[in-house]
Structures are given as C-alpha cells and as structure tokens.
Amino acid sequence: MLTLSGLSKTYKTGDTALADVTLTVPEGQILGLIGPSGAGKSTLIRCINRLVEPTAGEVTLGKVNLVGLGKSELRRQRRRIGMIFQEYALVERLTVMENVISGRLGYVPFWRSFLRKYPGADIQRAYQLLDRIGLIDHADKRADALSGGQRQRVGIARALAQDPELLLVDEPTASLDPKTSRQIMRLLTEICAERGLPAIVNIHDVPLAQQFMQRIVGLRAGRVVFDGSPDELTEATLTTIYGEEDWNEMRRGDEEQAKAEADARERMEALAQ
Numbered sequence: 001m002l003t004l005s006g007l008s009k010t011y012k013t014g015d016t017a018l019a020d021v022t023l024t025v026p027e028g029q030i031l032g033l034i035g036p037s038g039a040g041k042s043t044l045i046r047c048i049n050r051l052v053e054p055t056a057g058e059v060t061l062g063k064v065n066l067v068g069l070g071k072s073e074l075r076r077q078r079r080r081i082g083m084i085f086q087e088y089a090l091v092e093r094l095t096v097m098e099n100v101i102s103g104r105l106g107y108v109p110f111w112r113s114f115l116r117k118y119p120g121a122d123i124q125r126a127y128q129l130l131d132r133i134g135l136i137d138h139a140d141k142r143a144d145a146l147s148g149g150q151r152q153r154v155g156i157a158r159a160l161a162q163d164p165e166l167l168l169v170d171e172p173t174a175s176l177d178p179k180t181s182r183q184i185m186r187l188l189t190e191i192c193a194e195r196g197l198p199a200i201v202n203i204h205d206v207p208l209a210q211q212f213m214q215r216i217v218g219l220r221a222g223r224v225v226f227d228g229s230p231d232e233l234t235e236a237t238l239t240t241i242y243g244e245e246d247w248n249e250m251r252r253g254d255e256e257q258a259k260a261e262a263d264a265r266e267r268m269e270a271l272a273q
C-alpha cells in the first residue's frame with residue numbers, strides 16, 4: 001500500500017507544482033491521474049520515487065517513509081518501485097531479452113551486470129515475462145527493431161523483472177496509436193490484477209482512463225479536485241478539472257479522432273469487399 005500525506009512541491013523557480021496531496025493507493029488498485037498540462041501529474045509521480053525532492057509531506061510504501069532516506073537506502077527502496085515511461089527508455093542496441101533482464105540491475109553486483117552474468121533464476125524469470133507479454137519469439141531482436149507497442153511491452157516486462165510492489169507509469173500510450181494504446185492499457189491492467197500490484201498511471205487520454213482505470217484522481221494546479229470511480233467522472237467534474245475552455249476543446253478533439261477512426265474502418269471494409 002502507498003500513502004501520500006500532505007505531499008507538496010515548490011520548485012526553486014517559485015512554481016508550486018503540488019499542494020498538500022493526500023491519498024492512499026491500496027494493493028491491487030490501478031489509479032489514473034488526469035489533469036491539464038502543468039497540473040502537477042509528472043511532479044507527483046516523480047516525488048514518489050524522489051526523482052523530484054518533495055518540499056513537504058510523506059511518501060509511505062508499506063511501512064517505509066521514502067522521504068528523508070539517505071542515498072544508499074533510497075537506492076535500495078527504489079527497487080520496490082517499477083517505472084514505465086512514455087518513450088519506453090529502452091537501450092536500443094541491446095536485445096529485447098537484455099532490456100528485460102536489466103530490470104534486475106538493482107539486485108545484482110556491478111561485476112555481474114557488467115559481464116552480463118545474471119543468475120539463472122533471473123534469466124528464467126525474464127523469459128517467463130517475455131512469454132507473458134507475447135514477445136518470446138522476439139527475445140533476441142534488437143530493441144530498435146520493434147514497433148512502438150512492442151517496445152512498450154518490453155518496458156512493462158523490464159519494470160516487472162524488478163519484482164516491484166508499486167508501478168509508476170508516466171503517459172504509457174502518448175506515443176502510440178489508439179488501437180495499440182488500448183492493447184497496452186489492457187495488458188497493464190491485466191498484469192496488475194494478476195499480481196495484486198498497485199499502479200499510478202499518468203494518463204492524458206480521458207476516455208482511455210475511464211475505460212481502464214479503477215479509480216481516477218483529477219489534479220488541477222497541484223491540488224486533488226476529484227477522486228472517484230470512472231463513472232463518477234461527469235461533464236461537470238471534467239469541467240472543474242480542465243476548465244470549461246480546455247475541456248470543450250479536448251472533447252472536440254476526441255470526437256474528431258473517433259470520426260477519423262470510423263472513416264478509416266469504413267474505407268478498409270470497402271477495400272476488403
């Protein structure tokens with residue numbers, strides 16, 4: 001379980017990105033973080049593993065408050081948190097398998113990783129993960145030979161190789177087309193459910209969040225302005241989170257996207273006849 005208490009962040013520039021955020025994410029829950037640009041979503045995710053230092057508040061994972069830990073203890077505690085990034089952050093010239101197993105880096109002595117001598121159990125586990133994400137046949141391919149969706153699958157498997165107790169996911173589908181985005185979200189939610197793994201997903205796509213998240217937290221100007229289930233997310237609440245002008249614009253964008261997808265489907269069907 002993850003608990004944030006009074007979490008705040010003011011950058012040196014004077015920008016207050018987070019103001020007194022308090023929330024608990026129980027085991028197995030997948031929480032979507034939505035809000036306009038600059039609302040503090042990335043800052044929130046980065047404060048949890050202290051890639052950004054919070055100005056005040058606590059981040060408690062299990063029984064450990066991560067705020068205030070010294071460098072080496074923080075490094076150890078970070079193993080408990082898997083990160084999945086928008087741009088996948090794979091090592092392009094390494095193979096799929098090597099990328100997945102690099103999730104074990106925090107656990108093996110430096111010389112072993114340098115010589116690429118991972119323990120047999122780690123290798124076996126990495127193959128199991130590759131099988132789970134449907135890429136076992138691509139194990140020996142270089143990461144740069146994969147499609148965007150496949151790369152994000154590798155990103156997911158690498159985070160899981162770490163055996164995390166929490167997943168932090170930063171805009172996982174921002175570089176993917178709508179269909180692949182749904183496949184990735186489905187995989188992510190299934191895996192969290194299988195393992196009882198809690199996750200916080202920074203997601204800019206509201207319909208995708210509504211379709212896949214169990215709980216949605218809306219941030220605006222660093223504060224939580226909505227915390228509830230996807231079906232409680234009404235037009236009125238979305239207007240509160242995004243502001244009237246931005247929400248209307250986003251909705252128009254979504255409608256145009258849906259229409260473009262429907263047109264493309266129709267054209268494909270006509271070609272197939």
Ligand SMILES: Nc1ncnc2c1ncn2[C@@H]1O[C@H](COP(=O)(O)OP(=O)(O)OP(=O)(O)O)[C@@H](O)[C@H]1O
Pocket residue numbers: 011012013015016017035036037038039040041042043044
């Ligand atoms: N390194 C930084 N130094 C100073 N200010 C920052 C820094 N990073 C973020 N900010 C400011 O903090 C606020 C929150 O930014 P953050 O990136 O967390 O928002 P976000 O909701 O993730 O936005 P987006 O959806 O555009 O990525 C913004 O006002 C931003 O300008």
